[in-house]
């Protein structure tokens with residue numbers, strides 16, 4: 001299969017690297033020529049959770065015209081980069097190209113549907129984790145499954161087959177939206193509060209002040225989901241938040257890592273999306289709104 005991966009970062013390199021290894025013609029798309037040259041010359045090294053290292057020769061490019069029309073495009077830029085990246089690399093997307101996104105946030109499925117029809121748009125979540133240790137060196141941090149869905153069964157099974165062959169556990173669902181919400185419901189209280197307090201996930205849940213705010217953020221989001229007609233497949237979201245924080249006690253959330261590295265965060269697509277949807281549904285979400293505005297203000301202190 002001819003596959004383009006938009007965003008050759010942590011997950012883009014992991015998925016793109018393993019799909020290359022399993023025999024597909026994969027192109028990793030990035031916007032920086034020096035990074036692309038490095039990937040083409042030195043290849044990728046993927047370090048698995050049991051410290052096994054695999055070297056993979058990959059093809060990277062900044063120019064989607066070099067790819068032609070791909071059979072499958074996988075989107076792995078950060079959520080706020082998606083619209084621009086899809087426009088920039090539109091040359092590899094034709095009417096028969098399948099699009100897949102397993103990004104975080106609440107809007108990635110809709111962004112695909114903005115540019116492709118329902119039969120070619122597939123989205124969901126992944127519990128696979130990875131970090132870029134240095135350019136071309138990817139370390140796997142977790143090997144959870146990827147749950148995704150879409151309207152076209154044939155397309156879903158085509159993507160499932162190649163991902164499973166490449167070693168990724170996959171679960172298919174008819175409608176991915178409830179699963180996208182379920183994953184975000186756990187992230188919503190952790191990410192902004194970690195970004196604002198610099199506490200680890202475990203410290204956030206142990207600290208009475210942040211724990212109370214976390215409960216409120218989750219309760220507001222559950223209320224928005226209910227008004228928005230999303231039936232979240234999770235009995236007790238706050239219990240999931242507590243379990244996640246306990247399991248990842250010393251982990252500093254990705255949003256805090258973005259703040260520390262002075263990068264733009266994904267706040268607009270996480271708590272910011274809850275605020276927007278709440279507004280559409282005429283529901284108040286004061287704690288999500290405060291958390292969103294504070295993280296945006298924090299970003300403003302170092303961006304531009």
Ligand SMILES: NC(=O)C1=CN([C@@H]2O[C@H](COP(=O)(O)OP(=O)(O)OC[C@H]3O[C@@H](n4cnc5c(N)ncnc54)[C@H](O)[C@@H]3O)[C@@H](O)[C@H]2O)C=CC1
Pocket residue numbers: 006007008009010011012029030031076077078079081084085088102103104105126127128129130131132141266
């Ligand atoms: N890294 C992880 O463990 C997980 C990440 N996710 C989600 O997956 C998505 C991707 O995350 P990561 O791989 O961690 O991000 P990342 O920041 O490592 O990779 C994104 C890459 O896209 C590149 N990029 C930005 N604009 C571009 C453009 N116009 N064209 C081509 N490339 C462009 C960036 O320079 C970067 O290298 C995010 O939504 C994230 O929240 C979800 C689960 C786990």
Ligand SMILES: CC(C)(CO)C(=O)C(=O)O
Pocket residue numbers: 186187190191201244248251252253254255
């Ligand atoms: C919120 C959570 C648990 C993953 O969604 C996290 O800690 C992170 O984003 O790094």
